[in-house]
Amino acid sequence: xxxxxxxxxxxxxxxGVSQSAVSxxxxxxxxxxxxxxxxxxxxxxxxxxxxxxxxxxxxxxRSRIVGVVAxxxxxxxxxxVLEALSRELQARGHQIxxxxxxxxxxxxxxxxxxxxxxxxxxxxASVTLSSRLAQACRAAGxxxxxxxxxxxxxxxxxxxGENRIGGRAIARHFVALGRRRAAFIAGVxxxxxxxxxxxxFLEGLAExxxxxxxxxxxxxxYDGAAEATRQxxxxxxxxxxxxxxxxxxxxxxxxxxRHDCGLDVPGDLALAGFDDTEPAAWPDIALTSYAxxxxxxxxxxxxxxxxxxxxxALTVRRQVVAGRLIIRGSSQAA
Amino acid sequence: xxxxxxxxxxxxxxxGVSQSAVSxxxxxxxxxxxxxxxxxxxxxxxxxxxxxxxxxxxxxxRSRIVGVVAxxxxxxxxxxVLEALSRELQARGHQIxxxxxxxxxxxxxxxxxxxxxxxxxxxxASVTLSSRLAQACRAAGxxxxxxxxxxxxxxxxxxxGENRIGGRAIARHFVALGRRRAAFIAGVxxxxxxxxxxxxFLEGLAExxxxxxxxxxxxxxYDGAAEATRQxxxxxxxxxxxxxxxxxxxxxxxxxxRHDCGLDVPGDLALAGFDDTEPAAWPDIALTSYAxxxxxxxxxxxxxxxxxxxxxALTVRRQVVAGRLIIRGSSQAA
Numbered sequence: 151x152x153x154x155x156x157x158x159x160x161x162x163x164x165x166g167v168s169q170s171a172v173s174x175x176x177x178x179x180x181x182x183x184x185x186x187x188x189x190x191x192x193x194x195x196x197x198x199x200x201x202x203x204x205x206x207x208x209x210x211x212r213s214r215i216v217g218v219v220a221x222x223x224x225x226x227x228x229x230x231v232l233e234a235l236s237r238e239l240q241a242r243g244h245q246i247x248x249x250x251x252x253x254x255x256x257x258x259x260x261x262x263x264x265x266x267x268x269x270x271x272x273x274x275a276s277v278t279l280s281s282r283l284a285q286a287c288r289a290a291g292x293x294x295x296x297x298x299x300x301x302x303x304x305x306x307x308x309x310x311g312e313n314r315i316g317g318r319a320i321a322r323h324f325v326a327l328g329r330r331r332a333a334f335i336a337g338v339x340x341x342x343x344x345x346x347x348x349x350x351f352l353e354g355l356a357e358x359x360x361x362x363x364x365x366x367x368x369x370x371x372y373d374g375a376a377e378a379t380r381q382x383x384x385x386x387x388x389x390x391x392x393x394x395x396x397x398x399x400x401x402x403x404x405x406x407x408r409h410d411c412g413l414d415v416p417g418d419l420a421l422a423g424f425d426d427t428e429p430a431a432w433p434d435i436a437l438t439s440y441a442x443x444x445x446x447x448x449x450x451x452x453x454x455x456x457x458x459x460x461x462x463a464l465t466v467r468r469q470v471v472a473g474r475l476i477i478r479g480s481s482q483a484a
Numbered sequence: 485x486x487x488x489x490x491x492x493x494x495x496x497x498x499x500g501v502s503q504s505a506v507s508x509x510x511x512x513x514x515x516x517x518x519x520x521x522x523x524x525x526x527x528x529x530x531x532x533x534x535x536x537x538x539x540x541x542x543x544x545x546r547s548r549i550v551g552v553v554a555x556x557x558x559x560x561x562x563x564x565v566l567e568a569l570s571r572e573l574q575a576r577g578h579q580i581x582x583x584x585x586x587x588x589x590x591x592x593x594x595x596x597x598x599x600x601x602x603x604x605x606x607x608x609a610s611v612t613l614s615s616r617l618a619q620a621c622r623a624a625g626x627x628x629x630x631x632x633x634x635x636x637x638x639x640x641x642x643x644x645g646e647n648r649i650g651g652r653a654i655a656r657h658f659v660a661l662g663r664r665r666a667a668f669i670a671g672v673x674x675x676x677x678x679x680x681x682x683x684x685f686l687e688g689l690a691e692x693x694x695x696x697x698x699x700x701x702x703x704x705x706y707d708g709a710a711e712a713t714r715q716x717x718x719x720x721x722x723x724x725x726x727x728x729x730x731x732x733x734x735x736x737x738x739x740x741x742r743h744d745c746g747l748d749v750p751g752d753l754a755l756a757g758f759d760d761t762e763p764a765a766w767p768d769i770a771l772t773s774y775a776x777x778x779x780x781x782x783x784x785x786x787x788x789x790x791x792x793x794x795x796x797a798l799t800v801r802r803q804v805v806a807g808r809l810i811i812r813g814s815s816q817a818a
Contacts, residue, residue: 156573156696163796167494186656200596200599202639213762214600215581218582223563223566223567224563224564224762226563227561228563229557229560229562229563230558231568232524232556232557232563232566232582232584233557233584235581236582236584237584240583240584240597245581245582245583245597246571246581246582247549247573247579247580247582248552248566248579248580248581248582249570249579250566250567250570250574251570262534263574265534266534267549372762393488401766401768404768405766405767405768408767408768409767409768428558428706429763432739432769433733433739433742434735434738434739434743434768434769435766435768435769444560470731
């Protein structure tokens with residue numbers, strides 16, 4: 151592998167300048183005259199020299215790598231998030247080291263990898279590991295941001311959608327439609343997203359003097375949500391409305407309600423999800439959903455994280471990005 | 485940032501061993517006695533020492549980072565691919581640096597980033613940049629593998645599904661159903677996937693003495709495919725079957741056929757896609773599709789790439805992973 155890449159020394163020799171001049175020419179904001187920079191650039195181009203991001207990271211203690219820990223790419227919200235995060239971080243000169251944290255792998259192994267690659271900062275978008283991993287990163291001095299989740303631990307920055315407000319909006323929508331037997335399909339029980347969405351949903355029902363008519367856990371999985379729906383429909387008085395904690399589970403519920411049970415949506419049962427992923431808008435799905443703007447959330451996350459990197463003393467913020475209820479055919483016939 | 489991480493020197497001092505012993509303790513396969521390794525490990529644990537993957541990469545010329553260039557995460561095939569690639573590479577001690585190559589960014593800027601981060605190898609899963617970028621990587625001496633695409637340039641390894649065979653299988657299926665006016669919606673015109681799928685489809689129709697009844701370009705985009713479908717249905721004799729070059733476009737076509745035009749699928753028009761992504765199996769979609777096994781393709785890609793890294797003289801292979809036709813309600817009523 152040696153000799154494949156031109157070195158800064160070779161560029162300095164070819165340009166007839168010092169190595170320090172080469173280094174300054176490639177350091178954003180460093181002091182160097184325009185003619186000197188031009189001479190260095192010409193020599194660098196001729197030799198095919200590129201400043202080595204990894205070697206530089208040893209000097210600056212900056213790798214310009216952000217670790218992104220994700221899971222559940224099957225939920226279509228996360229591919230959109232990943233695409234947006236990648237775009238926002240690349241625009242700010244950082245690249246994503248992607249870790250898809252398997253639940254089996256655990257927080258320690260994941261932290262170990264993040265530390266070995268000396269990531270500058272970490273975005274946690276994985277459901278189960280977030281709280282422990284966030285604390286471990288903070289203990290190791292790495293700025294960390296929770297994406298689409300929060301933790302009870304203090305001092306951890308986060309960007310989320312309007313989980314509680316959204317849950318409440320869906321309850322009010324069901325109530326306005328005259329539904330009186332509203333059920334909830336939870337995601338992963340200890341996830342902040344599922345807890346907050348349920349909390350808002352219960353508040354919205356309580357405003358109309360209603361209690362939850364049924365509750366099952368779908369674990370944010372398609373199969374889990376399908377089974378949860380079957381359980382709900384087996385009740386003596388089945389629900390007339392179901393709110394599933396994300397679109398992916400709501401679509402699973404729709405399949406069971408319509409195709410296994412032969413019921414009409416929304417006639418017999420109104421359905422709503424959360425996230426407003428692309429499939430929710432497909433005419434054959436037409437799912438009512440509370441939108442989370444993935445692009446705006448990613449932009450805020452990238453900005454917040456890189457600010458923390460530049461100014462470690464910055465006050466940690468929990469940002470909530472506004473969404474809105476999108477009503478479609480699954481709850482209200484056109 | 486200095487002093488945050490314990491150094492190998494500090495571990496050596498604490499363990500009362502040489503720095504070389506510390507290095508050997510953390511190098512897989514290096515010669516070191518079990519008691520010595522245990523002493524080093526104990527000291528390393530006590531000090532929170534972790535071997536620095538970046539510093540090591542300067543010595544070994546290995547970053548243990550594989551660059552993955554992807555685009556179109558909206559096509560649900562790619563999130564599955566990314567998840568599988570991540571799992572397969574992590575299992576082999578490598579991490580993914582994810583670049584979502586915007587078409588506007590171009591091959592040069594992308595290559596520049598890959599080189600600056602000193603990736604060991606590159607997997608290209610982006611539609612438009614592949615051929616140029618593959619050549620540029622090879623010129624720079626970086627092992628490169630095309631995922632789900634091929635290039636006419638020699639010496640580039642690839643892993644694809646059965647594009648041509650799959651296209652032919654779909655044509656034969658339409659013919660067996662008695663369809664005589666089969667149309668094709670192309671993806672990105674110069675992509676190998678779209679070209680090969682179309683080629684197989686034409687061959688399958690030709691076997692039955694049929695020619696293509698209509699052809700439009702959808703560009704692998706939802707909106708593009710919806711517009712392509714409208715064009716096809718505006719023909720004086722509209723098609724009675726449409727094969728779209730991937731599921732994402734076929735689902736867009738389904739929406740237009742059923743909801744804009746009020747036609748029956750499959751009664752008036754049979755539909756098929758390619759990839760067998762998760763939504764194809766949703767009962768409200770029930771899309772006939774030719775399956776590409778993302779997991780198996782990712783496993784083969786990870787294996788092939790790491791073999792190339794270990795043995796640069798290895799013969800470059802083009803691997804084709806077998807798939808199968810999955811018939812659902814969009815082409816054949818249950």
